[in-house]
Amino acid sequence: MKVLITGVTGFVGSHLAEYLLAKGDEVYGTYRVRSRMDHIQPILSKIHLMECELKDPVSVQQLIEQVKPDRIYHLAAQSFVPTSWNSPQDTMVNNIVGELNLFEAVRKQGLLNCRIQIACSSEEYGMVYPEETPIHEENPLRPLSPYGVSKVAQDLLGYQYHESYGLHIVRTRTFNHEGPRRGEAFVLSNFAKQIGEIEKGLKPPVLHVGNLDAVRDFTDVRDVVRAYTLALDHGTPGEVYNIGTGTTWRIGDALDELLKLTDTKIEVRQDPARMRPSDVMILHCDATRFMSKTGWRPEVPFHKTLQDMLDYWRDRV
Numbered sequence: 535m536k537v538l539i540t541g542v543t544g545f546v547g548s549h550l551a552e553y554l555l556a557k558g559d560e561v562y563g564t565y566r567v568r569s570r571m572d573h574i575q576p577i578l579s580k581i582h583l584m585e586c587e588l589k590d591p592v593s594v595q596q597l598i599e600q601v602k603p604d605r606i607y608h609l610a611a612q613s614f615v616p617t618s619w620n621s622p623q624d625t626m627v628n629n630i631v632g633e634l635n636l637f638e639a640v641r642k643q644g645l646l647n648c649r650i651q652i653a654c655s656s657e658e659y660g661m662v663y664p665e666e667t668p669i670h671e672e673n674p675l676r677p678l679s680p681y682g683v684s685k686v687a688q689d690l691l692g693y694q695y696h697e698s699y700g701l702h703i704v705r706t707r708t709f710n711h712e713g714p715r716r717g718e719a720f721v722l723s724n725f726a727k728q729i730g731e732i733e734k735g736l737k738p739p740v741l742h743v744g745n746l747d748a749v750r751d752f753t754d755v756r757d758v759v760r761a762y763t764l765a766l767d768h769g770t771p772g773e774v775y776n777i778g779t780g781t782t783w784r785i786g787d788a789l790d791e792l793l794k795l796t797d798t799k800i801e802v803r804q805d806p807a808r809m810r811p812s813d814v815m816i817l818h819c820d821a822t823r824f825m826s827k828t829g830w831r832p833e834v835p836f837h838k839t840l841q842d843m844l845d846y847w848r849d850r851v
């Protein structure tokens with residue numbers, strides 16, 4: 535099968551490419567001139583890399599015309615919530631226009647059999663009241679960041695392009711995911727990197743944190759990429775599915791678990807710069823719909839995710 539991954543050089547993209555190669559798929563992936571290649575270095579000779587700027591419709595048309603994929607995993611996006619406050623326009627254009635160009639290119643090529651998964655987000659739920667947890671797909675969308683709004687738009691565009699043109703689009707609202715190669719800006723990866731640096735004496739034994747009271751549902755990235763393939767194997771076109779474990783961690787408690795993995799004594803200190811204008815306080819997933827449809831279950835225990843992330847950073851700092 536010919537598979538295209540937008541954002542193959544990224545955290546999820548690189549894990550997905552490895553998973554699909556092992557299954558025997560022919561993998562194509564998009565990158566931009568400034569993309570870092572370190573995540574895909576070991577598989578560079580096995581995949582077809584295509585330079586593509588998703589914001590440019592011509593670039594995307596050429597890509598789709600050339601590859602004519604059987605499946606597309608649309609992962610490329612501006613994915614860090616705080617960046618979306620600093621540059622909201624960039625987040626909107628990257629995420630919404632990029633996806634629009636992709637759908638238009640598929641539509642114009644008449645690829646109605648091409649199955650497309652789009653990476654939507656639990657950030658779309660935003661403000662969630664305690665009585666609304668765990669969160670199912672019918673919960674109101676009340677995004678609390680420009681990023682969340684951009685993901686609502688991506689999500690609804692997916693719905694609309696399916697309804698209007700019959701494109702085979704499956705929408706996945708993934709809750710937080712972590713694992714080796716996670717960007718250093720994201721919470722657990724950031725904490726793991728700081729621990730690695732402190733252990734090596736590269737910084738004083740003080741770990742800087744933001745809001746420790748937020749609650750998140752973390753899935754290992756290796757379970758997430760398996761979920762994405764199942765979404766295209768068995769998901770109903772036009773439908774939306776939550777993906778998450780159903781188990782939550784207060785960020786402060788997750789940090790305590792990470793700190794148990796080091797012998798170094800570390801002080802935890804709040805850094806006001808790490809606080810957000812508005813934070814999503816609780817994201818607790820109800821993935822019943824997805825599990826019933828696909829049989830997916832998370833397999834990697836949270837403590838393995840933490841250990842693997844810490845080991846990843848210990849090798850790199």
Ligand SMILES: Nc1nc2c(ncn2[C@@H]2O[C@H](COP(=O)(O)OP(=O)(O)O[C@H]3O[C@H](CO)[C@@H](O)[C@H](O)[C@@H]3O)[C@@H](O)[C@H]2O)c(=O)[nH]1
Pocket residue numbers: 613614615654655656657708709710711719720721722724742743744745746748749750785808810813814817
């Ligand atoms: N990044 C970061 N977050 C911190 C820190 N301290 C506490 N937090 C809190 O930890 C939570 C998780 O932050 P992130 O890892 O940055 O992820 P996110 O904002 O929840 O968004 C992630 O998950 C979404 C799915 O729900 C994804 O869509 C999004 O791309 C991203 O991966 C937030 O409540 C944040 O305020 C810190 O030092 N750094």
